[in-house]
Amino acid sequence: MSSKKPVAIVFDTFGSVVDWRGSLVAEMKELGGKRGVNGDWAAVADAWRHGYHRMLDEVTAGTRDYGLLDDLHRELLDEAMRDVGVTGFREDDLRDINLGWHRLKAWPDAVAGLTRLKTKYIVGSLSNGNVRLLVDMAKGANLPWDVVFGSDMFSRFKPHPDTYLGSARLLNLEPGEVMLASAHNGDLANARKYGLMTGFFLRPTEFGPNQAIDLAAEADWDVIADDIEDMATKLDT
Amino acid sequence: MSSKKPVAIVFDTFGSVVDWRGSLVAEMKELGGKRGVNGDWAAVADAWRHGYHRMLDEVTAGTRDYGLLDDLHRELLDEAMRDVGVTGFREDDLRDINLGWHRLKAWPDAVAGLTRLKTKYIVGSLSNGNVRLLVDMAKGANLPWDVVFGSDMFSRFKPHPDTYLGSARLLNLEPGEVMLASAHNGDLANARKYGLMTGFFLRPTEFGPNQAIDLAAEADWDVIADDIEDMATKLDT
Missing domain, CATH: 1.10.150.240 (Putative phosphatase; domain 2)
Known part of the structure; x- marks a missing residue:
């Protein structure tokens, strides 16, 4: 790591x-x-x-x-x-x-993990959802975001670089100071292509009981964790 | 009201x-x-x-x-x-x-008032500050925003209409479904011009002990309150 x-x-x-x-x-x-x-x-x-x-x-x-x-x-x-x-x-x-x-309901570890990460890092969403969808989701599921980045802020969906780089720009950070955290190897590969750090965690039943993809990290991501709580531990929070 | x-x-x-x-x-x-x-x-x-x-x-x-x-x-x-x-x-x-x-530190009533309003309304910042400034401010002062709107999301400062209307657009709301809340009559006059609802509250010492402006509501704003806690009461939260 x-x-x-x-x-x-x-x-x-x-x-x-x-x-x-x-x-x-x-x-x-x-x-x-x-x-x-x-x-x-x-x-x-x-x-x-x-x-x-x-x-x-x-x-x-x-x-x-x-x-x-x-x-x-x-x-x-x-x-x-x-x-x-x-x-x-x-x-x-x-x-x-x-x-x-x-x-949508949060995975069981999400709120606790994000709450821990928030003590030391800026935590935000970077989603293809629109801002209103993400705000409603956060209110319903108690997601403690510091900031919400939705695709309608960029008029682009991931994997367009304007999304990954736009979140860094609005945080006044270099891309390498921002980590994309995702359960999807493909999402992380794109983030890495544009210079972001990468954090992977497992969601082995996202696609149901017979999930065939994203069952393991497929590259040397900067952080590789079991879930968001484990990511919080690995990032010292 | x-x-x-x-x-x-x-x-x-x-x-x-x-x-x-x-x-x-x-x-x-x-x-x-x-x-x-x-x-x-x-x-x-x-x-x-x-x-x-x-x-x-x-x-x-x-x-x-x-x-x-x-x-x-x-x-x-x-x-x-x-x-x-x-x-x-x-x-x-x-x-x-x-x-x-x-x-910057929050006024004494701000966190309690916003926390109450958040139970029933989407609450966000709409500031000429940039997103990173607003995110840092919220983390330091424990402001419980659902969403942060900064001027760098619109590349415009208030009173440009893109700011007031941009917040409504990103919330997928009509301008009349969004209320600007401010201690500044001028800010509210602009928001009203572009169709937003308006909420005024008092900050009689913002400019120091000899403040000469914004000591009272100067129009029939939709809500007129003493501070953010009082606004929460007037908005039934």
């Missing part, structure tokens, strides 16, 4: 800090029960997230423009429901399900 | 949430004592702030470009020291004095 320490640590949120899949499946199941709508909710959540990754690739390739994640999520939700064959939700139900991203 | 309630409340910070004058005078006095440098510290603080207001007018008039407040503050500090006739500080002393803006 690198002996150098960052000044600020910015966190990927979806999957890394909050459990998108478990939270969305639980909310859809509950609302489906109320409305008498049945569905394979894990399949809907996975299709939704798959659509998101495809959409990011399109934006990166330049075949789709940047848009507010709330709006893109809604378009992708309709598609996911259709693909999995769920019918029967009303328009306001779908609107509410889409806002489920604002209500 | 208006019966309509905002969704988010964004706060002017210098003077409204933190006591810039008292904090800077105390820090300069302490460092002056250590270095054997004497000066009329209240006069330096007032000249510094006066330079800032003149600088804002120049930016508004278009005769000066937007710049990071940390950098502008440093230029204005040198000028204030010269004008008041203080000599003897070293370069690193002046750098440290300039960073005093990152360490």
Whole structure:
């Protein structure tokens, strides 16, 4: 592990800090029960997230423009429901399900780990979510951010360099003084490409019980930890 | 008082949430004592702030470009020291004095009031300070912001509309769903011009014992309060 320490640590949120899949499946199941709508909710959540990754690739390739994640999520939700064959939700139900991203629950170690890290480092989100989504998420899950960086501040999604470098610029720091912390090796590879420090931690069930990726650090990241509490220990807090 | 309630409340910070004058005078006095440098510290603080207001007018008039407040503050500090006739500080002393803006202390009611408001509203800063300054200030003074809006996010200072409207845009709200809270009637007049709600509270000693402005609400602001705790009461928190 690198002996150098960052000044600020910015966190990927979806999957890394909050459990998108478990939270969305639980909310859809509950609302489906109320409305008498049945569905394979894990399949809907996975299709939704798959659509998101495809959409990011399109934006990166330049075949789709940047848009507010709330709006893109809604378009992708309709598609996911259709693909999995769920019918029967009303328009306001779908609107509410889409806002489920604002209500994602934190992984059990997240609040305690961030609270410890915050005593010594600036801690912030660096997410493809829009600012409002991240603010609502932080309020609901008690995430103690010092600062929220959302993609609508840069009109760019990760992995565009404006996002990683924009967080450093707004903190008046050199990129090498900022650490991206994420459960995703690909996210960290991009952050390293633009000069940020890198911190990896494990979320082995983010994608469900049969997760096949991000089960280990795939490079010599500056910090490699089991979870955010362990990262706090490894960063002396 | 208006019966309509905002969704988010964004706060002017210098003077409204933190006591810039008292904090800077105390820090300069302490460092002056250590270095054997004497000066009329209240006069330096007032000249510094006066330079800032003149600088804002120049930016508004278009005769000066937007710049990071940390950098502008440093230029204005040198000028204030010269004008008041203080000599003897070293370069690193002046750098440290300039960073005093990152360490401003909160008014006694601020943390308690913001903590109450945060239970029901999104609370954020909307300041001409840069993001890093505001983040450091919040960490030092325990300000419980949900979100930090600094002028470097918009590359504009208040009263440019991009600042007031930018905070609403990033919160995905209509301007009328956001309240600017400030101890400065002029700030509120601008916010109202761009469609925001307005909340006034008193800081009768912000400019020292002989303060002559902002000693009362000068318009029918949506909320008029004694301080931030009183504002929390008037907004049912």
